[in-house]
Amino acid sequence: xxxxxxxxxxxxxxxxxxxxxxxxxxxxxxxxxxxxxxxxxxxxxxxxxxxxxxxxxxxxxxxxxxxxxxxxxxxxxxxxxxxxxxxxxxxxxxxxxxxxxxxxxxxxxxxxxxxxxxxxxxxxxxxxxxxxxxxxxxxxxxxxxxxxxxxxxxxxxxxxxxxxxxxxxxxxxxxxxxxxxxxxxxxxxxxxxxxxxxxxxxxxxxxxxxxxxxxxxxxxxxxxxxxxxxxxxxxxxxxxxxxxxxxxxxxxxxxxxxxxxxxxxxxxxxxxxx
Numbered sequence: 001x002x003x004x005x006x007x008x009x010x011x012x013x014x015x016x017x018x019x020x021x022x023x024x025x026x027x028x029x030x031x032x033x034x035x036x037x038x039x040x041x042x043x044x045x046x047x048x049x050x051x052x053x054x055x056x057x058x059x060x061x062x063x064x065x066x067x068x069x070x071x072x073x074x075x076x077x078x079x080x081x082x083x084x085x086x087x088x089x090x091x092x093x094x095x096x097x098x099x100x101x102x103x104x105x106x107x108x109x110x111x112x113x114x115x116x117x118x119x120x121x122x123x124x125x126x127x128x129x130x131x132x133x134x135x136x137x138x139x140x141x142x143x144x145x146x147x148x149x150x151x152x153x154x155x156x157x158x159x160x161x162x163x164x165x166x167x168x169x170x171x172x173x174x175x176x177x178x179x180x181x182x183x184x185x186x187x188x189x190x191x192x193x194x195x196x197x198x199x200x201x202x203x204x205x206x207x208x209x210x211x212x213x214x215x216x217x218x219x220x221x222x223x224x225x226x227x228x229x230x231x232x233x234x235x236x237x238x239x240x241x242x243x244x245x246x247x248x249x250x251x252x253x254x255x256x257x258x259x260x261x262x263x264x265x266x267x268x269x270x271x272x273x274x
Contacts (some may be wrong), residue, residue: 024087024196031204036065039208043267044234044246053246056253057236068214069207072265074129076203078137081121083200085141086148086192089117093148114149118142144195147188209271217265218243220256232262 040050054062070077122138213234220243222231233245233256247254248267 023193024083025091027196027201028084028087031201032066035069035204035208036062036214038205039065039069039214042209042271043211043213045251049246049251052253053234053236056244056246061237065214069204071128072212072214073203073207074133076200076207077128078125078133078140079195079200079203081125081137082140082144083192083196085117085121086144087196089113089145090148110149114142114145118145144188144192147185147192150182150185151189211268211270212265213267215265217248217262217267218245218256218259219262220245220254220259222247222254222256224250224254231256233259234267235259 037050040053041047044050044053057064070080118138118141121141122134124134125137126134216235218233218235219230220233222229222233229249231247231249231254233243233247233254235243235245236253237244239255242255242257243259244253244255246252
């Protein structure tokens with residue numbers, strides 16, 4: 001029975017986790033902090049170099065490291081889009097966003113809740129990586145929302161309210177999904193958990209250690225001391241008609257003029273090939 005399934009301590013823990021964002025919230029925050037620093041440390045050499053790069057980027061530009069990783073790695077960007085879509089939907093569903101009951105208006109609202117965001121995620125992904133990546137990402141984001149809808153409509157999961165009596169009536173009495181859909185909802189929960197706590201962190205750290213810069217590498221005319229020459233710089237910011245960047249030749253922050261794209265973002269061999 002749905003009521004019995006919803007009343008156990010395991011279900012209560014799941015509801016509380018959903019209300020707080022679930023494991024996805026924790027993983028996303030941890031990755032947002034750890035992965036960019038790991039990317040910097042491996043790419044530029046760690047230690048003082050990381051501090052110099054962060055100072056050269058200025059605090060407002062620090063998120064550029066994470067953004068650069070996401071928009072240059074199709075697999076990482078697509079999985080991240082799917083996970084964020086699922087985490088946000090589960091969070092709002094835990095607060096009562098899934099409409100219950102029959103009727104055209106409620107059916108349209110449910111369809112909009114489950115379709116609009118995956119379509120948006122798919123369009124964004126397609127703009128960066130192409131239509132097939134966008135289609136796959138949108139379909140995956142949509143599929144991973146269906147289990148949340150089924151569990152909330154059957155009462156297996158319920159929104160967090162202040163009073164228990166408010167939760168008691170939160171079930172769709174006219175909704176009887178087929179057994180295969182219930183099983184699919186359970187599989188969806190495990191698929192979402194695997195993507196969130198295993199696949200996404202793995203892909204993020206692979207991208208952090210792949211030896212590529214998170215942004216463009218440019219070749220510029222650099223004057224340092226009495227020497228003037230052409231050096232490769234990881235572009236950190238633009239100033240006037242020049243570039244402030246990490247100089248891959250001298251291992252320090254440099255100002256470059258007359259910069260042209262290097263055409264490659266590779267700085268060193270990936271960690272697993274060293």
